[in-house]
Amino acid sequence: MNNSLSVRHLLGIKQLTPEDIQLIFHHAEKFKKVINQPIKKVPSLRDITIANLFFENSTRTKLSFELAEKRLSADIVNFSSSGSSVKKGETLIDTVNNILSMKIDMVVMRHSSPGAPHFLKENTNTVIVNAGDGTHEHPTQGLLDSFSIREKIGDLKGKKVAIVGDIKHSRVALSNIFCLQKQGAEVMVCGPATLIPRNIKELGVQVEYDLVKAVEWADAVNMLRIQIERQASSDKEVPNFPSLREYSNLYQLNNEVLIKAKNNPLILHPGPINRGVEITTELADGEQSLVLQQVENGVAIRMAVIYLLASHIKR
Amino acid sequence: MKFPLASLICFIFAPLMKPKTLLDKKLFELIINRLCYELIENHDDFINTVIIGIQPRGVVLAELIYRRLKKIAPKIALQYGALDITFFRDDFRRREDPVLANTTKIDFLIEGKRVILVDDVLFTGRTIRSAFDALLAFGRPDAIELLVLIERRFSLQVPVNPKYVGKSVDSIASQRVLVKWKIDGEPDKVILHTSTDE
Known part of the structure; x- marks a missing residue:
């Protein structure tokens, strides 16, 4: 070394x-x-x-x-x-x-x-x-996310990590993608089409719009925060999704999703958590959650x- | 005279000399046994004593002594740990590259304990100074005693005095004293390298 x-x-x-x-x-x-x-x-x-x-x-x-x-x-x-x-x-x-x-x-x-x-x-x-x-x-968030996953499941080579949520406005997503790929992990991004940058596939990541499929695929999911402050701020701008409620209906990580996906991946969140929006309190504090280790x-x-x-x- | 005659001879003939074995396997064994008996003499049942090796090479020696002590006196209650001093060194930012850190593994407090600090070679004494700093994180020991396998004489840069010494050798700064352990794939021995035979 x-x-x-x-x-x-x-x-x-x-x-x-x-x-x-x-x-x-x-x-x-x-x-x-x-x-x-x-x-x-x-x-x-x-x-x-x-x-x-x-x-x-x-x-x-x-x-x-x-x-x-x-x-x-x-x-x-x-x-x-x-x-x-x-x-x-x-x-x-x-x-x-x-x-x-x-x-x-x-x-x-x-x-x-x-x-x-x-x-x-x-x-x-x-x-x-x-x-x-x-x-x-x-970058330090990207590093600590990988480090936390690595502590649990070892070397990231060949491991699968899904990043879910507002990819477009997220610096955490980009640093995570680079960091995971450099360690040989596979990366998938998942979220509503409006929150996924159009050319993201060029970075070599998979794109998935269905949360259940993403969870089913992944060894670890990194749930990003919905950045309410970076969404449409005036009536003139087109919002990225109709309402928080609609967002959580489709992209909230909850027990129901885990059951449908028949998988129980590690759960990361860079914080601060919007409890009840992108993730339920139950899972954010659950056994698979790495939030505090992060x-x-x-x-x-x-x-x-x-x-x-x-x-x-x-x- | 500031330098002993032996150092002077080493200096003059250094380029001509081949790696020299200071301790062979037999002597090595004798010395380890002697050090163990000295420890037993001073610490009796080791009830209030811990042995801590300095990473990386001091740990190998500490482990060897720990196992030997257990063999000689199976009933002793000695605790054993490994100390890494990388973050406590006084030459950070003075070298080209930082030193790669190692692992500290001390699962006990040393508050009120007698600590036997173990390293393979005592040269400038700076490692030992750093180790004092590093040890503070685990409490205030009653006493710290230093055990080294090889003491290189006349080379100390800080006042450090080992209590248990395997062997004292005379050497000059450009030479290196290397302890080869069985884990390196060779029988245990100590070699003196001159600067020319890297």
Whole structure:
């Protein structure tokens, strides 16, 4: 196994090699042990300063990154766009360069524009970790989803994973597709035709519009959140589906679907869950559900990513 | 004199020397047995003692000693663990590539225990320093004692003093002392490599 990543930034899973993914998983396993010790901290990054720039709302990811950084003993500063000079019209590069001039070594960024971290990489001089860019990628989520499935059923080569729901607006879906495929897994996307990008087959995934068939096929299903905030916001736009009720009638994962599909796959959800919309409470909290493991693994995966990227920051 | 004569001779003849066996199988066995009896002498029934090997090679030695102790005195109550110090090293970001992390497996607290810390070769002492840091996560031990199979003399960079030593050797920094274990497919032995015979 290689000792270091082939990339200097984590912009997306697309840029990672399969070996990179294995290396991140290898370290995440070790860090998971660390965060389960009585003292959950290692001193590796005590001379590194990390800025968490969140230009878009987030609870779980932000908390998870913060915890990961603290467990590695990094110094951190947090920034969220509300209540900042971004509201006064400062550009992204200016904002980031100002923060960097305070001697920051690494930037973890969430932004609503796809490609924002790539743009930043070209125009600033720092290590960048993408914590979600618009509808493009959310690499650490992709990694932690695979890691969680892998913990349960082992190597993903030849395993089947269905991603269900709003594929079109989901950065989690894209990162998951890349991450699963790079480990040799088969991927299927499932959802109403309006929420599946037209050319998605070009990525080598199967498309299925019937939830029962998708569940029957899969070893694990990743139920995405219906992003109510990214659906049609005014009367002029055409909605992607008639109503939430209609959506849940056709695409809600519930016991009835599992019985019809005669299969009991692992269930993942990146959160936050709309209980009763894409999944029933019963299944979200059930035995096959990995939801809470995903959150725990999230910290370990982010520790691994930050640790591996930090090892190349010059002193 | 700062360097002993042996080091000087090593230095002059290093390029000419072949890998040298420091411990052969027979001596190896003798030393392991001696270390075990020294431990028994100091720890009696091991009721309050744990043995912890440092990943990766110290674990092999710790396991060997643990099994040998159990054979000599089957009734002892000794607990045994493996410690990985990768995330506690003091050379992170000073090497080209990070060190690949290994597994820590300590299923007990060391609070109030006497810890026998085990490594194969003591060289600069920095690994041991990191191990002290790493051990803190499992509680505050009563005492830590260090056991090493090979002590390379005159090379310490931090003040670390082993209590149990298999054998002390003189060597220069460019040489490598390698412990070959049975698991490597050879009989247990210790070899001194000079810089030229990689």
